[in-house]
Amino acid sequence: MTRRAISAICVLFMAATCENEAANRIDKARPSYDAVRRQIVVDGNADDWRGVKKAIVAGKDHLWFGQGMTPDKWHGNRDLSYSWRAAWFEDKVYFLFEVTDDKLVDPPTQPNSFLNDCIEILLDHKNRGGKRYVEDGDEKTLRGFEMHFLPSSPPLVFVDDSLSPMYPIKKPQNGLFEKDWSGEVKAKKTPAGYLMEIGFSVPGVKLQKGTVMGIDTDVCDDDGEGRKSLQIWTGKQVDFWVTMDHYGKLRLVEE
Ligand SMILES: [Ca+2]
Ligand SMILES: [Ca+2]
Numbered sequence: 001m002t003r004r005a006i007s008a009i010c011v012l013f014m015a016a017t018c019e020n021e022a023a024n025r026i027d028k029a030r031p032s033y034d035a036v037r038r039q040i041v042v043d044g045n046a047d048d049w050r051g052v053k054k055a056i057v058a059g060k061d062h063l064w065f066g067q068g069m070t071p072d073k074w075h076g077n078r079d080l081s082y083s084w085r086a087a088w089f090e091d092k093v094y095f096l097f098e099v100t101d102d103k104l105v106d107p108p109t110q111p112n113s114f115l116n117d118c119i120e121i122l123l124d125h126k127n128r129g130g131k132r133y134v135e136d137g138d139e140k141t142l143r144g145f146e147m148h149f150l151p152s153s154p155p156l157v158f159v160d161d162s163l164s165p166m167y168p169i170k171k172p173q174n175g176l177f178e179k180d181w182s183g184e185v186k187a188k189k190t191p192a193g194y195l196m197e198i199g200f201s202v203p204g205v206k207l208q209k210g211t212v213m214g215i216d217t218d219v220c221d222d223d224g225e226g227r228k229s230l231q232i233w234t235g236k237q238v239d240f241w242v243t244m245d246h247y248g249k250l251r252l253v254e255e
Contacts, residue, residue: 028234028235028236030234030246030247030248030249031055031233031234031248031249032248032249032250032251033053033055033086033215033248033249033250033251034053034251034253035086035087035088035093035250035251035252035253036052036087036088036253036254036255037087037088037089037209037252037253037254037255038052038087038088038089038094038255039089040087040089040094040096040197040199042094042184042185042186042197042198042199043186043197044186044187044188044195044197045197046096046098046195046197049085049087049096052085052087052096053085054083054084054085054098055083055084055085055217055233056081056083057081057082057083057084057217057218057219057231057232057233058077058081058082058100058231059077059081060074061235062081062231062232062233062235063229063230063231063232064218064230064231064232064237064240065237067227068226068227068228069227069228069229069230073228073229074228074229077100078100078102078192079100079101079102079221079223079229080099080100080101080219080221080229080231081099081100081231082097082098082099082100082119082219082231083097083098084096084097084098084217084233086250088207088252090207091182091201091206091207092182092199092200092201092207093199093200093201093202093207093250093252094197094198094199095121095196095197095198095199095217096195096196096197096198097119097149097195097196097198097217097219098190098193098195099119099151099192099193099194099195099196099219100192100193101117101192101193101194101219101221101223102192102193102223103223103224104117104151104189104193104194105117105222105223105224106151106152106153107152107153108150108152108156108169108222109222110169110222110226110227111168111169112166112167112168112169113148113150113156113158113167113168113169113172114148114167114220114227115220115222115226115227116150116152116169116220116222116227117150117151117194117220117221117222118148118149118150118151118219118220119148119149119150119151119196119198119217119218119219120146120147120148120149120217120218120219120220121145121146121147121149121198121215121217122144122145122146122147122215122216122217122218122240122241122244122247123144123145123147123202123213123214123215124143124144124213124214124215124244124247125144125145125202125203125204125205125213126143126144126204126205126213127212127213127214127249128143128144128214128244129214129244129245129247130143130243130244130245131143131242131243131244132144132145132146132241132242132243132244133161133162133242139162140161140162140165141162142160142161142162143244144214144244145159145160146161146241147159148167149185149187149196149198151187151189151194151196152187153187154174154187155174155185155186155187155196156169156172156174157172157173157174157177157183157185158172158173159173159176159177159181159183160173160176163176177200180203181200181201181202181203182199182200182201183198183199183200184197184198184199184200185197185198185199207252208252209252209253209254210251210252210253211251211252212249212250212251212252213249213250214244214247214248214249214250215233215247215248215249215250216232216233216234216236216240216246216247216248217232217233218230218231218232218233218240219231233248234246234247234248
C-alpha cells in the first residue's frame, strides 16, 4: 500500500471517529440543576452561596468547536473552565459563575460581545424547546434568551438579540436589563480569573417552587487575539445559539 493510500485511510478513519464523537455528545443525557430558594445579594461576594451545589464545567468534553475554535487552542482547565450555581428568591433568579481564565482581557477589544471573555446564559424560560427565535423578513421574535455578561469594568450586559442583532460591543443593554429585568450584575477579578454574580426577573415568568426552565450556560475565552475557546455546560456539539432542544433543565426547589 502506498503512503498516500495509507494517509487517505487514516483521514477517513479520523473523520469517522470525529462523527462518532459528535453523535455521542448529542446523545449524551441532558443535565439538570436544582436551584434552591435563597436570598442572594448581588455584590460580588460569594459568601451567600455557601453550601449551594456547583455545576462544574471543565475538561475537554465540555469544549465546543467551530467558528475558528479548535482543540489545540485550549490549554487545559487553567486556561478556561468554570462552575456555575443558581438560586431563586421571590421574583428573581440568581447566578454565580466562578471562571478560571488565565488572561482576562479588559477592556474588551472584539467587535461583538461573544468574541470577548464572556459568560452566556441561554434560557428557554417557558420550557418549550424548538428554535430560540423565529425570523420573518427583518423581524426576529425571541422564544428564548441568549444573554451575555462581560466581566469588564464595568460589566457589560446583552439580553435581547432581537433589538441588537449580533450584539455589537458598542451597544450594551445594561439599561434595558436594569429596567425590564430588574437586572443586577457584579463582576470581580480573582487570582484564577473572575467571578460574576447575576440576578434578574425573567420577563413573563412567575417564579415558584416547581418552575422548570430550559437552560444551557457557556463561557467564551479571548486571551488577546479574539475568541479561541468555549466551554459549554451540556457539552453538546450543536448550534446552541439557534436551538433549545439540547438544553438542560433548571428546576426551582426549596432549600
Ligand atoms: Ca453575594
Ligand atoms: Ca481570557
